[in-house]
Amino acid sequence: MRHVRVLIVEDERKLAQVLASALKGEHYDVVVASTGEDGFFHANAEAFDLVVLDVMLPGRSGFEILQTLRQRHIDTPVLILTARDGVDDRVHGLDLGADDYLVKPFALPELLARIRALLRRGRPSEAFRLKVADLEMDLVARRAVRGGRLLELTTREFELLEYLLRHQGHLVSREMLAREVWKEPRRATPLDNVIDVQMTRLRKKVDADTADRLIHTVRGVGFVLREGEP
Amino acid sequence: MKAPWSAASIRVRLTGWYAIVLSLMLVVYATATFVAVRQEFQEQLDDQLHDDFESAEGSLTPTPDGRVAWSVGRHHDPDNDEERAGDVWSPNGDQIGRSGASAALPPVALASAGAQPRYESMIASGRRWRTLTGTTLVTGRSVVLRVARSEERLREQLAEVLKVLVLGLPLVIVLAGLGGYSLARRALAPIDHLAVEARRVTAERLHERVSVPNQRDEIGRLAAVINDAFARLEGSFDKLRHFTADASHELRTPLAVIRGIGEAGLVETRTPAEYKEAIGSMLEEVDRLTTLVDTLLRLSHGDAGSVHLSREPLDLGQLTRDVASSLAVLLEERRQRISIEGPEGVSVSADRLVLREAITNVIDNAVKYSPVGASIAVSIREEGGRAVVEVADQGPGIAAEHRERIFDRFFRVDTARSRDAGGSGLGLAIAKWAVEINGGSIRVDAGAAGGSVFRISLPRGNA
Numbered sequence: 001m002r003h004v005r006v007l008i009v010e011d012e013r014k015l016a017q018v019l020a021s022a023l024k025g026e027h028y029d030v031v032v033a034s035t036g037e038d039g040f041f042h043a044n045a046e047a048f049d050l051v052v053l054d055v056m057l058p059g060r061s062g063f064e065i066l067q068t069l070r071q072r073h074i075d076t077p078v079l080i081l082t083a084r085d086g087v088d089d090r091v092h093g094l095d096l097g098a099d100d101y102l103v104k105p106f107a108l109p110e111l112l113a114r115i116r117a118l119l120r121r122g123r124p125s126e127a128f129r130l131k132v133a134d135l136e137m138d139l140v141a142r143r144a145v146r147g148g149r150l151l152e153l154t155t156r157e158f159e160l161l162e163y164l165l166r167h168q169g170h171l172v173s174r175e176m177l178a179r180e181v182w183k184e185p186r187r188a189t190p191l192d193n194v195i196d197v198q199m200t201r202l203r204k205k206v207d208a209d210t211a212d213r214l215i216h217t218v219r220g221v222g223f224v225l226r227e228g229e230p
Numbered sequence: 231m232k233a234p235w236s237a238a239s240i241r242v243r244l245t246g247w248y249a250i251v252l253s254l255m256l257v258v259y260a261t262a263t264f265v266a267v268r269q270e271f272q273e274q275l276d277d278q279l280h281d282d283f284e285s286a287e288g289s290l291t292p293t294p295d296g297r298v299a300w301s302v303g304r305h306h307d308p309d310n311d312e313e314r315a316g317d318v319w320s321p322n323g324d325q326i327g328r329s330g331a332s333a334a335l336p337p338v339a340l341a342s343a344g345a346q347p348r349y350e351s352m353i354a355s356g357r358r359w360r361t362l363t364g365t366t367l368v369t370g371r372s373v374v375l376r377v378a379r380s381e382e383r384l385r386e387q388l389a390e391v392l393k394v395l396v397l398g399l400p401l402v403i404v405l406a407g408l409g410g411y412s413l414a415r416r417a418l419a420p421i422d423h424l425a426v427e428a429r430r431v432t433a434e435r436l437h438e439r440v441s442v443p444n445q446r447d448e449i450g451r452l453a454a455v456i457n458d459a460f461a462r463l464e465g466s467f468d469k470l471r472h473f474t475a476d477a478s479h480e481l482r483t484p485l486a487v488i489r490g491i492g493e494a495g496l497v498e499t500r501t502p503a504e505y506k507e508a509i510g511s512m513l514e515e516v517d518r519l520t521t522l523v524d525t526l527l528r529l530s531h532g533d534a535g536s537v538h539l540s541r542e543p544l545d546l547g548q549l550t551r552d553v554a555s556s557l558a559v560l561l562e563e564r565r566q567r568i569s570i571e572g573p574e575g576v577s578v579s580a581d582r583l584v585l586r587e588a589i590t591n592v593i594d595n596a597v598k599y600s601p602v603g604a605s606i607a608v609s610i611r612e613e614g615g616r617a618v619v620e621v622a623d624q625g626p627g628i629a630a631e632h633r634e635r636i637f638d639r640f641f642r643v644d645t646a647r648s649r650d651a652g653g654s655g656l657g658l659a660i661a662k663w664a665v666e667i668n669g670g671s672i673r674v675d676a677g678a679a680g681g682s683v684f685r686i687s688l689p690r691g692n693a
Contacts, residue, residue, distance in 0.1 A: 105516075105520055182556075185583060186583070186587070187521070188587065188590065188591075188660075189521070189594070189654055189657060190557060190560070190590050190591065190594035190657075191556075191590075193560055193594075194556065194557060194559055194560055197559045197560060197563050198559055201559070218510065219506075219507070219510025219511065219513065219514065220509070220510040220511065220512065220513025220514040220515075220516070220517060221510070221513055
């Protein structure tokens with residue numbers, strides 16, 4: 001099976017290393033470019049499935065690279081990294097043809113989730129049933145069953161579990177939950193507390209009466225739903 | 231053209247204006263004086279002519295042959311003969327008598343001599359004359375009598391008056407200008423003094439004030455205003471100093487923790503579980519730092535006025551219920567109850583997300599500080615054209631001296647309160663910012679039955 005190829009254009013050496021090792025951990029083939037020219041050369045000459053592009057680069061800015069790529073009809077999905085969270089910056093990036101953006105500092109799980117979503121794009125969405133171990137969710141009937149036992153979940157808990165299940169095996173940060181499940185554009189302290197309480201309640205319902213816990217807290221990062229140890 | 235004038239000092243401009251206004255007034259005054267004097271002289275001359283006419287009339291006598299004779303003896307005066315003239319004609323034009331400089335004057339047109347004496351001005355032989363001509367009867371016979379006086383002396387006198395006025399005017403204006411300049415300088419000296427004093431007050435010496443010599447006069451009021459501005463500036467500086475100190479504390483603490491954990495982790499080999507624990511703990515601090523920096527950046531964007539708001543009419547009750555339900559799990563955890571009372575359809579004009587954040591932070595604050603099992607009362611109402619939402623908690627309350635500062639960034643009533651329990655210390659600062667940016671105000675009072683009442687007042691929207 002052909003590996004997914006990802007180009008990282010990032011001048012900050014440490015960050016580039018971290019990104020590369022995280023993406024390799026997800027079994028992607030990774031190429032790192034540390035200048036704008038280098039990045040443009042790679043993106044122009046080789047075929048990639050995805051480009052992670054820093055905006056502030058020495059020499060050639062990320063926006064310029066993006067613009068030139070799109071002008072040459074190279075439609076590789078591009079995820080932009082920016083330290084500026086001004087709306088104008090975002091709109092500018094998306095206008096130039098970026099597919100998604102992340103504001104630094106971002107959480108790695110978030111970046112990985114975005115990359116998965118971009119790579120998945122265009123494919124038919126998956127079934128209406130989600131499953132991990134003995135936990136099953138029927139999204140149409142809105143039922144969740146663990147080991148034959150029907151879980152009584154509130155609407156919010158159901159959505160939360162669905163999100164965890166869709167990202168099973170991957171870390172999910174509070175930021176992602178705030179935006180994707182709670183639909184809040186901004187993460188704030190009160191919301192963090194709400195998320196934690198909600199997660200505790202969900203875990204009680206899902207992992208009650210069993211030693212095989214599925215929902216795990218990863219300290220300092222977020223949560224993960226998977227079989228066995230996190 | 232305008233630049234040099236506006237660049238001149240107030241003193242010079244004041245003097246200039248003073249001189250201009252004074253000159254205009256003096257010119258008007260001098261003109262009026264001159265006109266009045268000339269009028270007066272003219273009337274005097276006419277009076278003299280009238281006297282001349284009457285005495286000339288008296289000198290006419292009938293002769294035995296039925297004619298009229300004129301004895302001019304009394305009028306013969308060598309000093310005045312050049313200045314005066316008298317003529318008498320019979321109705322058919324025969325000259326009956328003449329005196330003085332009458333030769334210099336043209337004969338009168340007899341047809342124009344009416345019964346009423348008439349004054350006239352004329353120029354004859356290069357001189358200006360004033361004449362009085364009339365018909366008079368001497369024992370039934372009518373004669374035409376004309377007396378004249380030269381206007382030259384009068385004109386000389388007028389010229390004297392004019393000379394005094396014209397030469398005196400610039401002198402008076404110059405003197406007045408000098409006087410005005412020194413007056414302006416004296417009047418403005420306190421302002422210069424004030425400027426010198428105000429310049430002394432710098433960022434390092436903001437506690438100093440300018441002296442107020444007399445509180446009642448204009449300078450005193452100006453000094454008071456300047457002092458007031460300094461006081462507010464000092465307040466802002468103090469706030470900034472507090473903020474900088476607090477912010478560096480809040481930012482350094484997580485950094486110190488991260489560093490400590492990292493260094494301790496490297497000193498000796500540990501189990502993978504311990505490493506994971508250490509890394510997780512570091513990430514928690516990073517998360518805290520990130521939130522802190524984000525929040526501070528947002529507040530500073532707000533301070534710089536670079537926040538884009540999309541205002542729309544919102545139902546305040548609905549928004550508040552929405553917030554309460556999003557925080558419901560926190561309330562349930564603490565077995566607290568929240569009641570929201572007030573009429574439907576209280577509308578405000580605000581940015582939904584920003585206002586929602588303000589209400590969230592205030593209610594979250596109430597949840598955090600009220601004891602387990604407490605109830606939180608929220609009321610919504612309209613008050614004098616404003617929409618008001620009040621959140622009453624059952625917390626420990628806030629001492630009066632802290633009520634103003636509770637909304638300051640990083641301010642905590644209980645300084646010993648740990649970061650874990652107290653949150654970021656920015657929640658209420660964000661709430662205040664979010665309310666004010668929407669044109670509202672927020673304050674806190676003591677509740678009637680203990681606790682605190684936070685009151686947010688917002689401009690009403692048109693529902």
